[in-house]
Amino acid sequence: MAILERNDTGAVARLTLNAPEKLNALSDAMLAALQEEFDRLREQSHIRAVIIAGAGKAFCAGHDLKEMTQGRQAEDGGKAYFADLFARCAQVMLSIRALPQPVIAQPHGIATAAGCQLVATCDMAVAAEGTRFGVNGVNIGLFCSTPMVALSRNIPRKQAFEMLTTGAFIDTDRARDLGLINRAVPAEQLEGAANELAETVAAKLGVAVKIGKEAFYNQIEMPLERAYDYTGQVMVENMMHRDTAEGISAFIEKRPPEWQQD
Numbered sequence: 001m002a003i004l005e006r007n008d009t010g011a012v013a014r015l016t017l018n019a020p021e022k023l024n025a026l027s028d029a030m031l032a033a034l035q036e037e038f039d040r041l042r043e044q045s046h047i048r049a050v051i052i053a054g055a056g057k058a059f060c061a062g063h064d065l066k067e068m069t070q071g072r073q074a075e076d077g078g079k080a081y082f083a084d085l086f087a088r089c090a091q092v093m094l095s096i097r098a099l100p101q102p103v104i105a106q107p108h109g110i111a112t113a114a115g116c117q118l119v120a121t122c123d124m125a126v127a128a129e130g131t132r133f134g135v136n137g138v139n140i141g142l143f144c145s146t147p148m149v150a151l152s153r154n155i156p157r158k159q160a161f162e163m164l165t166t167g168a169f170i171d172t173d174r175a176r177d178l179g180l181i182n183r184a185v186p187a188e189q190l191e192g193a194a195n196e197l198a199e200t201v202a203a204k205l206g207v208a209v210k211i212g213k214e215a216f217y218n219q220i221e222m223p224l225e226r227a228y229d230y231t232g233q234v235m236v237e238n239m240m241h242r243d244t245a246e247g248i249s250a251f252i253e254k255r256p257p258e259w260q261q262d
Helices: 028-041 065-071 079-098 114-121 145-151 157-166 172-178 187-202 206-219 224-239 242-252
Strands: 004-009 012-017 049-054 103-105 110-112 124-128 132-134 183-185
Touching: 004 028, 012 028, 012 187, 028 079, 049 187, 065 079, 079 114, 079 145, 103 187, 110 114, 114 132, 114 145, 124 172, 124 187, 145 157, 172 183, 183 187, 206 224, 206 242, 224 242
Parallel strands: 012 049, 049 103, 103 124, 110 132, 124 183
Antiparallel strands: 004 012
């Protein structure tokens, strides 16, 4: 049984964290499997949207604390292992941002610590009603500093800081209001809702979405004037693509576009 399952339907790839007995913890094996799959997806232009889901009763409970405890057995008390672990986890999160395809989280049950970080890192999220989100490491004496990076870039800073320092959980209504997730649906509708969003995105011109995703994250960290200058150049690049020309012509001529989608 694979620790990470992949199933493709048309232009949508579904990745399922498949370690339900560990609440799909981001173990060494899980991080390696995710990184391998992201490296593969980055080169697969026929895939135009990605969904990340979890098997069993939870989406992801964060890092594997038992593995981390075992890491302490090294002569240095685990310092080198922990540094490597958090670097590998950060690379997985950065790989999601670097993917040309939009990535949709499909959380249910709980998404805690690095599991909440995974939700915050994805480009969009559709959650099951009743899902609980938390960066609760502080409750066991470990401040969620790396999950904080993604969380604080998703929700207002005072709310993020409250979650980080109290270890309190938020529900789907609060997560939606804060911007951590796009929407919440009944559990029985979760997979269908995530698929619908992914298929909507996948139906667009892939090169335009690829250009747009990269530009979205680049411009959001720029000063206003520089952002306009940069995105103007991006739109020029987009306009020069043959499928964009076809899409505009099709709109003017009131017909469906005939995109080559390479």
